[in-house]
Amino acid sequence: MISFKYCLNQDCVELKASDWFGLERVFVNGKMVSSKLNFGGQSEHSIPLHDGHRARFQLLIDPQTEEIMCRIYKKGELVASLKQGKEQLHRSRAMLWQGLLGLGVLGSLLLLTMQV
Numbered sequence: 001m002i003s004f005k006y007c008l009n010q011d012c013v014e015l016k017a018s019d020w021f022g023l024e025r026v027f028v029n030g031k032m033v034s035s036k037l038n039f040g041g042q043s044e045h046s047i048p049l050h051d052g053h054r055a056r057f058q059l060l061i062d063p064q065t066e067e068i069m070c071r072i073y074k075k076g077e078l079v080a081s082l083k084q085g086k087e088q089l090h091r092s093r094a095m096l097w098q099g100l101l102g103l104g105v106l107g108s109l110l111l112l113t114m115q116v
Helices: 086-115
Strands: 004-009 011-019 023-028 032-035 042-048 054-061 070-072 077-084
Touching: 004 032, 004 070, 004 077, 011 070, 023 042, 032 042
Parallel strands: none
Antiparallel strands: 004 011, 011 023, 023 032, 042 054, 054 070, 070 077
């Protein structure tokens, strides 16, 4: 899971994106305000803020560096460009594979004990 957090005046916003399942969610002050599936290298969310303005989130993957970027715009102006490196992406994928392997081993053991 990749997460970008930023505070815009009175609103704390967070974009969470799954590395594997393509689910992206945007939260404002802990409340989910946008959700979508994305399997491409770029997506965008436009969400309302408490001050009446909208914020736009762009999620991008740089094909050269494999960095994941979240650009945040308010009133059409870029206010933040947040980045996470490819190490985070590789680490989260490795954890997912380890979890899947563990579930497979556990399932096999359960099947063996049920047959005895």
